[in-house]
Amino acid sequence: MNSSFSYHTHYPHPASTTVAKTQPASPPPQPATPQAEAGEVALPSNSLSIPDILAWHSIPQDLINAMAGSSLAAGLERMITFSPFPLLPGIPMALGGASGSGKSLTLAKLAARYARQARQSNGRIRRPLVLACDSTPGSYIKLASILRGCDIDLIKAYGGLSPDLIDGYNRIILVDLPGLCVYSPTAMAEMKEVVERTRASLSLVIPAGMDPEESTDIAAAFHQCGAKSMIASRMEQSGRIGSIITAAACGLALTYGSYSGSINEGFTQLTPTILARRLLVLPG
Ligand SMILES: Nc1nc2c(ncn2[C@@H]2O[C@H](COP(=O)(O)OP(=O)(O)O)[C@@H](O)[C@H]2O)c(=O)[nH]1
Numbered sequence: 001m002n003s004s005f006s007y008h009t010h011y012p013h014p015a016s017t018t019v020a021k022t023q024p025a026s027p028p029p030q031p032a033t034p035q036a037e038a039g040e041v042a043l044p045s046n047s048l049s050i051p052d053i054l055a056w057h058s059i060p061q062d063l064i065n066a067m068a069g070s071s072l073a074a075g076l077e078r079m080i081t082f083s084p085f086p087l088l089p090g091i092p093m094a095l096g097g098a099s100g101s102g103k104s105l106t107l108a109k110l111a112a113r114y115a116r117q118a119r120q121s122n123g124r125i126r127r128p129l130v131l132a133c134d135s136t137p138g139s140y141i142k143l144a145s146i147l148r149g150c151d152i153d154l155i156k157a158y159g160g161l162s163p164d165l166i167d168g169y170n171r172i173i174l175v176d177l178p179g180l181c182v183y184s185p186t187a188m189a190e191m192k193e194v195v196e197r198t199r200a201s202l203s204l205v206i207p208a209g210m211d212p213e214e215s216t217d218i219a220a221a222f223h224q225c226g227a228k229s230m231i232a233s234r235m236e237q238s239g240r241i242g243s244i245i246t247a248a249a250c251g252l253a254l255t256y257g258s259y260s261g262s263i264n265e266g267f268t269q270l271t272p273t274i275l276a277r278r279l280l281v282l283p284g
């Protein structure tokens, strides 16, 4: 990954971005950021260049420039680290992010996947353990209901839990954190405390369709808190996915993409090719 990219928070609004164009052939090219008539949705058209489409996704111009080259996949690979999700037996992994970003569903997708592996391993791998650290009213019940039917152990651990107090040997341990606002130093300090008490690694869950400036702030704050990886959620629910690109460009390794609200579907390891295709083709 190229770490020289710097995100300018106050990049010009996409609508005011001018892109040099050749003389129109037939049919005429669309503007870089298509303007919708009242009541219509502006979609990227096939006549747009790759930089125009990236601008449609609200990716800032300096990042678009940094990705220019032989192919979009190669540009993505240059600016973003793609890696497997860094989950190891015995080392808790906490999933953090804003409220509603998809932390609990993503955790459930991971838990379900490892529970299946454990079932098929004839006792070689133990079933996953989930620590519910979100004490927001209703959140434990919601998590328990998403995980119903999965062969996992779920325990309440509001405030975090020392791994010395749990039987975590040779099992995947996932930590469901409360949602937080990264602009609140108190909320960030509280999250750090829970993560430290649990001796967990930290990963960010961030949804597509967010404002890329906000996603940059969130990713930078998590990076500073020690997060090394991220999972992209709601990939099939949004057109514009620039928030995923700008977050990953802050130095978080991009791992899974979540494409479905169902626990057993739509969870894919992202690669430069898959991400390039998703940028160029809207979900059908
Ligand atoms: N369609 C779809 N829905 C998602 C995805 N990720 C999360 N959701 C939904 O988004 C809502 C919030 O997710 P949740 O995991 O509860 O968010 P949390 O507050 O961060 O724990 C729920 O209704 C989820 O089913 C996704 O990738 N696709």
Ligand SMILES: [Mg+2]
Pocket (backbone or CB within 6 Å): 103, 104, 105, 134, 139, 176
């Ligand atoms: Mg949750």
